Amino acid sequence: MAANENKEYSHKFDECPTCDGDLQYQxxxxxxxxxxxxxxxxxxxxxxxxxxxxxxxxxxxGVVSRA
Incomplete structure (x- = not known):
């Protein structure tokens, strides 16, 4: 993965849009x-x-959250 692609993914959603629990990235x-x-x-x-x-x-x- 190129360096600029890693920068793009630097934003992470951290709360579940369904129950507000914590999200863990696989x-x-x-x-x-x-x-x-x-x-x-x-x-x-x-x-x-x-x-x-x-x-x-x-x-x-469908999309459940945007940033």
């Missing part, structure tokens, strides 16, 4: 809530940080 993009177990995907699109959630089948459902 890698640069995948985060799991330590409280409720919900899994999220952190994406950067046009310098906007987006946090996506998944449906019960594992498909990305």
């Amino acid at each position: 890698n640069e993009a995948d985060a799991e809530c330590l409280n409720c177990g919900e899994v999220f995907y952190h994406e950067i699109r046009a310098n906007r940080h987006l946090l996506w959630d998944y449906d019960e089948l594992g498909w990305m459902r």
Whole structure:
């Protein structure tokens, strides 16, 4: 990963949008809530940080938080 890509991911969502629990990142993009177990995907699109959630089948459902 290039140095500028690491800088882009320097922002991290730290609270679960579902239950306000703490998020733990499994890698640069995948985060799991330590409280409720919900899994999220952190994406950067046009310098906007987006946090996506998944449906019960594992498909990305929608953006639940922006920064």
